Amino acid sequence: MVGRSIFTRCSFALATFSACIQAEVVDVTGQNFESVVDGSANVLLEFYAPWCGHCKKLAPEYEELGKQFSKDDGIVIAKVDAVAHKDTAVPFDVTAFPTIKWMPKGKTAPSDAEMVNAPRSADGLGKWITDKTGVQARKPAEAPSAVLDLTLETFDSIVMDPTKHALVEFYAPWCGHCKSLAPVYEKLGKVFQAETSVVVAKVDAVEEKDLGGRFGVTGFPTLKYFPAGDGEAEAYGGGRDLKSFVEFLNDKAGTSRTPDGGLAGSAGRLEVLDAVLASRSGLADPLAGLKASLEEAAAKAGYGEEGSDAAASAGHYARAAQKLSEKGNGYLAKELKRLEGLLGGGGGGGGATISAQKRTLFMVRSNILRAFKEFGFGEGGEGETGVQGEL
Template sequence: MSLLLLVTLLCVVPVALSSDVVDLTPDNFDQIVDGTKHVLVEYYAPWCGHCKKLSPTYEIVATSFRKIDSVIVAKVDAEAHTELRDRFGVTGFPTLKFFNKGSTEAEDYSGGRSEDEFIDFLNEKSGSEAKAVKPPSFVVALTANTFEKEVFESGRHALVEFYAPWCGHCMNLMPVYENLAEIFGPESNVLIAKVDATVETNKPLATTYDVSGFPTIKYFAPGSQTPEDYSEGRDLSSFVQFINEKAGTYRKEDGTLASIAGRVAELDVLVSGVTDFTNSHLNQAEAIVEKLEGEDAEHGALYIKAIKKIIPKGSGYIESEIKRLEGLLRNKNVPLVKRKLFEKRKNILKALNGEAIDNQEADETDDEPEVDANEEL
């Protein structure tokens, strides 16, 4: 599969991964903030830097109260829902309002904005004893001791952020970078990592790679010790496209695979228009697969396996198997590696069913993403 085709066919529609923060809109606000529970609400704007800094902390607070039935942690996009902004007199971002159980009148939240301060406030109001529950990080934290093994010896495409804990731009990047790492978690040939460049033992790494500001992001090709500066946008779309181009992966921004994943062009040509698969089709497919290499050979084997099932069971097998796989993919407990396999199998079955690659995935935005300036050391 050519690199150009890969880039052209990838979907760039941003979709957030799972969150415990409840999104409030004019349609559901009064049903959720109805006095039956304690509700903490953040009014934010997508462009607001302070809101971006607060986001990871707010997510931790929401996750910490996920199992406390009497508490809801929520947010309102005040740019999109101006009627909710005006209704509660919101004039700046982020603005936090608290609705006590038994009331639909808002109180201004004026407490601290650390996770512990939020949690203490909600515990006091609700009488609960929630503890901070930090979600697992998909970003690999590297040190001077682990850098060589993880980056040089692993054979992976490595994107490495050099950061400082006090750096505002690094804080803004954190949720996007975490999202990126989660998206590429199932890809064994990709590493999304970070280095705390302020740690004394890590400072030689920062010197070696000419880190003069934070965050500095470097891309290391497999086996290479000479990195490439990452100079693309720092939005999720730009990161996903960059990694897909470099690693030959097919990830979309919602974490799923593009419809091209698993597809083999030569086999798609062979099966195009076929409605009744026979042993002749199987033999031709096997001849093609014998000449394939690497990942294409693995995908070719999935075509062969599917055709062998279709011949005795008929074309009805394709639809029923697609539905079965879609059911499995809706199960959040399916391991990431299995999920990747199921998505590829579904794509291949769609090819065998005569479905072309989704043209929607050829749409790309022409907007140039805004890049924040680095904070100097």
């Protein structure tokens, strides 16, 4: 029986099987060699050693390659532990690891195998197979990146926008450190994708040599921060982990993001309006005239600029005060619970389906409602039942 390293992705609805896509890399041994390399298909064979560093580095790329081709295409992606199955490897003249060889369809003898000289990556090996056979790799559709790809034509209009804080990675497609950074940088883009004042972007400095030269890029990856306004670009010298990136951009842009894509509890709250809420503590009717007081304090503090974050927050304070007056003390707890459900924390699963902008809005509103709760509002009764919040 052929040993397999199987990669399966299944989706279920109401515990009912709905779809399952399977791809595999075949583990070849002395026992199954003849059933795998039987001439019925082209076979790509990787000979590896468990202790080999280069083999370990290739492993995830090779497994990805296994997802892209199948025997239905006339192509088998296989691997041989050349230490455990030395007798299988020796006839193929394996002298180093990893060694990758191609056994053409219709052939079974080791002497018929062809050495594969291609980049040791899923893309590089996949292109080699396609060039050899004409069979295209089956690649899953990729989700849109949260990191902007910049070119000479788009760079200035985005990065030099005086309203934007931009972090730009200058990379090379062949650079190992750039590849290692890529998943972290993509997460960073997702963390800030709802922040209109922040740009997380990248430049292929091999393709866009003029941009690399313009900003003195001599190594990869190079990260540069471009401040809002007319400030000069500065080299980013912090940590290459998500937490360090998030802290850096929060400090520069005045944002309040957390590494998990959330917002700090202080985000959206305004000290001046919190002071108004605090001043109502202990009053017989703290809601009386509260909305008007909040709007007056916001106007005096200069929070009236249309489209500003402060103006939006001030509006949330005023609307919360109005709703409390209309709906009673039960409003706060019920609205907070509703927002938690929309954000995916209340069992409703809504967090996965709403946009980053909506998530930010709901988190800011939650923070402001908690400010009311912190200063004693919403206590002393359930108020009206069946409260429905407004998006």
